[in-house]
Amino acid sequence: MAEKLSQGQIDALLKRINSGDETIEAEAQKQVKEYDFKSPKKFTKEQLKTLDGLHENFSRLLSSYFSGLLRVFCEVSVLQIEEQRYFEYSNALPDNALIGMIDLRPENKQYNDATLIMDMSTTIGYFMVDRLLGGSGEGYNLNRDYTDIEIEILKNVFQKISRHLQEAWCNYIEVETSLSSIETNSRLLQALAPEDIVVIVALNMKIKNLNGGISLCIPAANLEEMINNFSVKYARISKRQKPEHEEAKRTMIFERLTDTDLEIKAVLDNFQLNLSDVLHLQPSDVIPLNKSINSDISIIVDEVPWYSAKLGEVKMKKAVKLNELIS
Template sequence: MSEDVLSQGEIDALLSAISSGEMDADELKEQKQEERKVRDYDFKRALRFSKDQIRGLTRIHENFARLLTSFFAGQLRSFSEVSVASVDQVPYEEFVRSMPQRTVLNIFSVEPLEGRIMYEVNPNIAYAILDRTLGGEGKSSNKVDSLTEIESRIMSRLFEKAFESLEEAWGSLVEIDLTLEEFEVNPQFIQMVSPNETVVIVSLNAQIGETSGMMNICIPHMVLEPIISKLSVHYWMQKEKTKSSPEDAEHLSKSLNNVDVEAKVLLGESGVSIEEFLKLNQEDVIMLNQSIEEPLVMHINNEPKFYVQPGKQKRHMAVQILGETRGEEE
């Protein structure tokens, strides 16, 4: 609970009043206790996720939003953009009341985790996606009440395929297998958890062509409970600091030994004008800026690495390494 901060003038006046006897310290203390505000606490909205865990969920679903953007762009051949708008924890009943009376609902099981998650897509964006899938311009026409069986089938398959990106996004946390169990348009027919159960709502802003709308992912607490400890920033930091095993290091070293690199030695350079270049004839001599008394430089992948001297090995041109450049050329 926040408290008012006194200015320096108010502090001086208060100390002066106490020292002069105009105000008693005990009286001031009692007055302060009487003025203390009481904050209401709603037990129906018990917060079961810390801010750190919410940040972890936000990070995961920001990656999901990027994957979903790529999926819709490739699938629909249209401008697509998906971004995370917010990540909140609310009672399930409150989430259901916030949804339209008719909307597109996809219910997924989350093996090996318990429970199910809901993927709610606003009808405006859902029909724009359907229209674009069927070869249209991606215009929206809200007709959830009159969905045909073919339209429902196409839409459910499309969202089931889109949700494969969530498996990839969650892969850094836990391996899951999502399976579409229900496709519904009436939120009142879906009762995943008790009304007071805390759920995490990931709200996504989606734009397909010129149509924009919201998509929401509802994740009950019981789904996340087995992996809730992995949502903290400490888990991610420990995971990043995890050292590779000796077998991994040995395998990496062997792989690096087989990598080809380009090694070349520059004998020298020279600069000529265009006029001199045009007048060059056979047997003309161009002087290089490299002295025969100084070593040459061997470049490895265009980076200076060794000092060398030229020579011959049997019938082949060769160089002998004299030492490392140690960054002098840089």
């Protein structure tokens, strides 16, 4: 039970409050979030949520790509998306880095082209080089510069990554991406002005026991003019390719399929014999069939009946004439 105050104590307390010697604390002190008016936020929560969905799709594409490329299970996930000044991002980059400069060109010419900066952890870079050259991927904790051969190998990887990035973006707005260069010295990187606002997308990549980071730096000026055209409908429908791209894709698939080997058999009849009868078979023995020699036969393609046909002879060789497709 709380201690009761006497009348004298109450009077003394009121006197101290009136004189300003005592202050009354607020019931609950509200948390105050700092806001920098020099660099106001350019994107709303809804827009950042849209970017998060875009890069969630991109991370899934990377997971599938790296898992197949490196022949080990790989998981890529989005950690966070935030706005920064460019100098804050560049100052956080290590001296020895693996940075891909990716050109992003919107199909709509009213939008300006943008240069995206993709920084990949050097440990991931050395891991990929070791795996792609036939190694186990254990020697990735290296403190040295990349060789010219390693740069060429990683350049091919970054080119494939830029295509997956294009696929993720095209679900929202039609763009074309391409890798312009690979940089390994972050201190010589002057892609944007220090005070420019950028959006940083932080990804985490997990391969076996290795955890590494991948970050995307997107100029806010370019993103701001494009994101207003982002629509939910683009995220819900599949990407529509151009007719010539669809035709080229069909032709490529058909050409690949034409080289496939399939077993084709012409079967007159199926019947059963006892093992004892099979063991006593001799030349000139007659085996009765369940159908006439002039009846249709079945054409079996990879164990599946496809056609009915007639048995015949062409140029002293047995042949079959296809009649109709078996539904």
